[in-house]
Amino acid sequence: MKVALIRPSFGHDRAHRGYRSPARLEPLELANLAGLTPRGISLRAFDERIEPIAYDEPTDLAALSVCTFSARRAYEIAEQYRARGVPVVMGGYHPTLVPDEAEQHADAVAVGDAEHTWPAILEDFAAGKLRRRYEPPTRAPASPIRPDRSVLRGKRYAPLHLVQFSRGCRRSCEFCAIRAFYGGATACRSVADVVDELRALHARRVFFVDDNIASNLDAFKALLEAIIPLRLRWTTQIDIRFADDPELLELVRRSGCQSLVIGFESLDETNLRQMGKAWNKVATYERQLARLRESRIMIYGTFVFGYDADDPGVFDRTLEFALRQGLYIANFNPLQPFPGTPLYDRMAKEKRLVFDAWWLSEDYGWHQALIEPRGMTRQQLTDGCRRCRERFNSFSGMASRFLRSPAHTRVLDNAAVFWATNVVSKLDIQAKSGLRLGSRGGTP
Ligand code: B12
Ligand code: SF4
Structure with a gap:
């Protein structure tokens, strides 16, 4: 199985150039998702703040980490993947705070920390049983894991x-x-x-x-x-x-x-x-x-x-x-x-x-x-x-x-x-x- 892990950028300037981050800070949430992914699943990360997304690369599932400032861009990215028949999962701050909105743009929405949901999402997807919403019984944070x-x-x-x-x-x-x-x-x-x-x-x-x-x-x-x-x-x-x-x-x-x-x-x-x-x-x-x-x-x-x-x-x-x-x-x-x-x-x-x-x-x-x-x-x-x-x-x-x-x-x-x-x-x-x-x- 091939999974794309994506951190969307925020927006565009007057010349319609996408925002690129001069700070280049590593997206820890993508490394966290990787740390929670079982062996045997092939991962590719795209941080759109520093690089373009290769939509046409063979991908079975796209997982987007979305905050409020990146939500609009995330919904556009989801459209691109879904047009190619690739299902999209969204998680992070924004989908957690407004899951009903995110659900209109994704095949599955994960609420809360990935430690509570990501392994189950991958398992369900592999079994052809991806659900619309993954919501853990608790909002309390999971202890951070060792990222990969x-x-x-x-x-x-x-x-x-x-x-x-x-x-x-x-x-x-x-x-x-x-x-x-x-x-x-x-x-x-x-x-x-x-x-x-x-x-x-x-x-x-x-x-x-x-x-x-x-x-x-x-x-x-x-x-x-x-x-x-x-x-x-x-x-x-x-x-x-x-x-x-x-x-x-x-x-x-x-x-x-x-x-x-x-x-x-x-x-x-x-x-x-x-x-x-x-x-x-x-x-x-x-x-x-x-x-x-x-x-x-x-x-x-x-x-x-x-x-x-x-x-x-x-x-x-x-x-x-x-x-x-x-x-x-x-x-x-x-x-x-x-x-x-x-x-x-x-x-x-x-x-x-x-x-x-x-x-x-x-x-x-x-x-x-x-x-x-x-x-x-x-x-x-x-x-x-x-x-x-x-x-x-x-x-x-x-x-x-x-x-x-x-x-x-x-x-x-x-x-x-x-x-x-x-x-x-x-x-x-x-x-x-x-x-x-x-x-x-x-x-x-
Ligand atoms: C470090 C940090 C920054 C750094 C940038 C980090 C980077 N890598 O580039 C700096 C200081 C530059 C920064 C800036 C800003 N930040 Co900031 N930042 C943080 C902080 C403190 C930690 C981020 C982090 O690495 N967390 C660790 C990762 C592992 O946790 P996580 O992202 O929350 O992910 C967990 C879950 O959300 C979930 N999850 C996330 N994605 C996915 C995807 C899937 C598929 C699944 C299943 C689960 C899942 O699982 C993860 C745990 O395993 C967070 C607070 C926080 N708790 O996250 C605020 C936070 C993300 N920032 C926030 C904001 C608002 C900003 C700014 C917009 C502030 C501003 N007004 O200018 C700016 C602009 C963003 C930018 N990058 O330029 C808000 C976002 C709120 C929102 N509703 O979107 C937060 C939540 C802080 C807050 N007090 O509200 N930020
Ligand atoms: S003290 Fe706590 S609640 Fe207040 S802004 Fe900081 S993280 Fe948020």
Whole structure:
């Protein structure tokens, strides 16, 4: 049996060129599917963010990993395969959150983690009994398995290994798809298995792609102790409050942490309360950030605009903060209502959605405001985010951020990573700016 594993791209630009990712991060979900596939089944992976799909290669089954931004493109790819008589299975975030929609474009839809469904899908398909829907009895995450990266060989991904230790998050931020996907449950892999994987990879640079790695503190500490001898340079996503614990911070530093992705989201307490993130305390951000800089850890901050307390002045205030704190990278996004989240339902109820299903619309352009904000116009929301992005990522913005943190200036490897990542990030923002989803329809 020949199975194609596919990660669809997102969209196209004005010249109808498909989006290509300058970051070239390996798609761990395809390696995960490969790790769950029994021997004897032949696999071929296509990551459309970096290469075209060979539709006419002999294929018995096509399996697509779909997120909300790639849904429109995924449905086009499915059309291509189905026109050639190849059945299509879809799984991942989007099909899990809106399975009825995905089912209109696929022969089978898998809800939740592949560990719960993929082996059964292959077995049923081989027996000619593929079902329309595979839905495990639980939404709780499966413990991550050991992926099989051989399926990604030769694709020249960035020299950064994506490794997953835990899944899920106990928090419940209104806009976040993780909670909607896993329902607040978490699962961890054994530390020994992660260390084994890292050793086998001869890994030096690692991105632990956990949703919130500090969600299970004891397990996190055990992982940190275990990776100290590996001399890694690693990054992950974490809740900033860990920086209030000096012992934990020291352990994070000693284990080789190079940078951290932290969701600050807003500098306004009212907004943080509204998004269900009141445990983020604006008054403590500066102190926590100073500690991280002293520990020579670079900070990737994320901010979201469009909650009710935001006025047109919020962009300059936030940008000033991000520059003054010498952030390594930052995302400035208009509030994005992902289907299945409490935010989406609230916006729909309050009749503030710009599109009912923005991910299917040919009029939606990447970075465009998707809700009607209360404290400014929609255009101000779109333009304000763009202005922050442009200034933060200008070469003068980069130079000023670089010089403001000893995490950048005192560690040679950090300095190199700072500049390389900032240039790639700038290229990626340019590539995505105004991008239309899918490959057909309106041009930006
Ligand atoms: C690492 C990461 C990134 C990396 C890119 C990673 C890469 N390889 O290119 C970076 C930081 C660049 C990134 C960017 C963005 N990301 Co991101 N990212 C993640 C994160 C934290 C981990 C992804 C990962 O590797 N997971 C490990 C794999 C194994 O898990 P998985 O993909 O969830 O797959 C499991 C199941 O979904 C299922 N499954 C998946 N596919 C299939 C297919 C089949 C057939 C089956 C049966 C099952 C199945 O089984 C898998 C487990 O075995 C996820 C959160 C998460 N938990 O996934 C967010 C996440 C995917 N990102 C998200 C978003 C929104 C983005 C951005 C669009 C943000 C923005 N507004 O700009 C950007 C743009 C995307 C891009 N790539 O450019 C959202 C997607 C929400 C949604 N509804 O689609 C997530 C879920 C985060 C969140 N808090 O909501 N991201
Ligand atoms: S803390 Fe992060 S992962 Fe957890 S619900 Fe909030 S945004 Fe999502």
